[in-house]
Amino acid sequence: MSQFIKIEFKRQLSSLILWTAIICGLSILMLSMYPAFKDSFSELEAMLDAFPPAMLEVFGLGEGGLDMSTPYGWYGMEGYLFVVLIGGSYAGILGSTILSQEEDDQTIEFLLSKPISRNQILFGKSLVVVTNLFILNMILFVTLVIAFSLIGDFIFLSTLLLVVGPFLLQLIFASLSLAISIFVTKSRKVMSVSLGLVIGLFFLDIIATLTDNLNFLKYFTPYEYVNAVSIVNNQAIEFVYLIISVVIIIVSGFVTWFFYNRKDITA
Amino acid sequence: MIKTKELTKYYGKNARGIIDVTMDIKKGEIFGFIGPNGAGKSTCVRTLLNFIFPTSGEAKVMGLDIIKDTVEIRRNVGYVPAEVHYYKHMIVEDFLKYSTEFYTNDYEERLHELAKHLELDLTRKIGDLSSGNKKKVAIVLALVYQPKILIFDEPTLGLDPLIQSVFFDLLKKEKERGATIFFSSHVLSDVQKICDRVGIIKxxxxxxxxxxxxxxxARAKNIRIQSDDFNLKEDEHIINLKKIKDSYHFTYKGNIDKLLKKIESYKIDDISITEPTLEEIFMHYYNKEDKQ
Structure with a gap:
């Protein structure tokens, strides 16, 4: 069992390194631009005033939104977006391929002919997904701690939440994708479905922010749960969203467990 | 050791599964399971290993339920699939070692011994292996931990004749050791060589x-005789007599010596006696079944 997890982890290691490098690299890049922009914020704000308020709302710059002149406001605006989108995509891909790849390559027959139960396979694979996402976000956390400290304005709770938020979002996408992969076994197809979900829900978030009478849609998009405005300005992830997130993850997990144990594996 | 009762797997209207398969394979027996491609051989094997769930009926392996006790069953079963798909990026030796780590004993020595017998290069990447070599990996994998039961699905597919004979020797040793072997194949000569009993699936x-x-x-011979003054009639031994151009074709069932004596008196220009193809033997059984 432990060997199985080790092999699985090793198999996913190179993509973990790649995605971590991209996400941390972009965060560093965005934060490194902060000092240069800091001095010209008044001009920038004048320019922003020219934009329609709806557009500013989308980017979290509307009323009660982010203050771009602070490092956290700047990061919430410029860096965080990439982290949630790219991190979400990684989680979607990881969740959708970790099981379905074995069925695609028909290596699942090998695993299933060993004395290991389907639940052990599921548990091992899920553990690798969670571990990988955890490592990614730990490295991101360390990166942000260093970067914000260098800029000279480090706030522990904000930094932590800026990592916990994406981690939660990634767990949601990974667990949803894993559940989908039980039903759609071609890994390419699952990947398109879950990437569609990652991007589709992002646009849903924009729509929910833009349109007042569609505001209820915010409950259906996990991007809203880990909104940068709430994290940076209130230093909080809203409790109701936290509950919804946990429920989504548990329900996906249950669906995955229930159907994987009853499924014909016809590799 | 393997007992099924009205085991049925229904895939839907367009795909064939298995219907009411009842069999009882005894300890230490080599049981051949023959039928053409698509007859349901692999479905049966996959059901026994719980890759797929039966629609109805039940099956027990070593007295254990195939669904409830599948992990315990797999601990005691070595399996060679028809088509071998392993992790392409892994080196054969690493992969084999990884595989044995699912079991408690140390199999290092036996692993090398088997690889040597089968002339398997342990240093290569699985993805670079030919299908025959992949099959060897599967065979080593199945035999290495000396399981009580061996389940083979088309095990000789892709193996060259020399390795095939090594493989059959290994099987005989496994049988002597007391292993029960389920041997699914469409190659009749393989089944004939090694099996005690056969089940025909249609x-x-x-x-x-x-x-x-x-x-x-029950096996018959295909006879073709080229002759001008030939006047044999169909009887219980001579079946399907046909004249094509100047030669007579028929299937002969029975003692071949008697046939030769019978045709001694004719002037024969040419004669050929061939083994019926596998299809013909299947047809023989299949037709008989249809008539019943």
Whole structure:
């Protein structure tokens, strides 16, 4: 069992390194631009005033939104977006391929002919997904701690939440994708479905922010749960969203467990 | 050791599964499971290993339920799939070692011994192996931890004749050790070489289970005789007599010596006696089944 997890982890290691490098690299890049922009914020704000308020709302710059002149406001605006989108995509891909790849390559027959139960396979694979996402976000956390400290304005709770938020979002996408992969076994197809979900829900978030009478849609998009405005300005992830997130993850997990144990594996 | 009762797997209207397969394979027996491609051989194997769930009926392996106790069953079963798919990026030796780590004992020595017998290069990447070599990996994998039961699905597919004979020697040793072997194949000569009993599966149904000797007795020869003054008639031994151009074609069932004596008096320009193809033997059983 432990060997199985080790092999699985090793198999996913190179993509973990790649995605971590991209996400941390972009965060560093965005934060490194902060000092240069800091001095010209008044001009920038004048320019922003020219934009329609709806557009500013989308980017979290509307009323009660982010203050771009602070490092956290700047990061919430410029860096965080990439982290949630790219991190979400990684989680979607990881969740959708970790099981379905074995069925695609028909290596699942090998695993299933060993004395290991389907639940052990599921548990091992899920553990690798969670571990990988955890490592990614730990490295991101360390990166942000260093970067914000260098800029000279480090706030522990904000930094932590800026990592916990994406981690939660990634767990949601990974667990949803894993559940989908039980039903759609071609890994390419699952990947398109879950990437569609990652991007589709992002646009849903924009729509929910833009349109007042569609505001209820915010409950259906996990991007809203880990909104940068709430994290940076209130230093909080809203409790109701936290509950919804946990429920989504548990329900996906249950669906995955229930159907994987009853499924014909016809590799 | 392997007992099924009305085991049925229904895939839907367009795909064939297995229907009411009932069989009882005894300890230490080599049981051949023959039928053409698509007859349901792999479905049966996959059901026994719980890759797929039966629609109805039940099956027990070593007295254990195939669904509830599948992990315990797999601990005691070595399996060689028809098509071998392993992790392409892994080196054969690493992969084999990884595989044995699912079991408690240390199999290092036996692993190398088997690889040597089968002339398997342990240093290569699995993705670079030919299908025959991949099959060897599967065979080593199945035999290495000396399981109580071996389940083979087309095990000789892709193996060259030399390695095939090594493989059969290994099987004989496994049988001596007391292993029960389930040998699914469409290659009759393989089954004939090694099996004690055979089950013939047709369109998902197990239509006959017989001792191999009985099957062999029923085997016929295809005869073609080129002759001008030939006037044999169909009888219980001579079946399907046809004249094509200047030669006579028929299937002969029975003692070949008697046939030769019978045709001694004719002037024969040419004669050929061939083994019936596998299809013909299947047809023989299949037609018989249809008539019943």
């Amino acid at each position: 369109e998902g149904k197990l239509i006959k289970v017989e001792n191999i000797e009985d099957i062999m007795k």
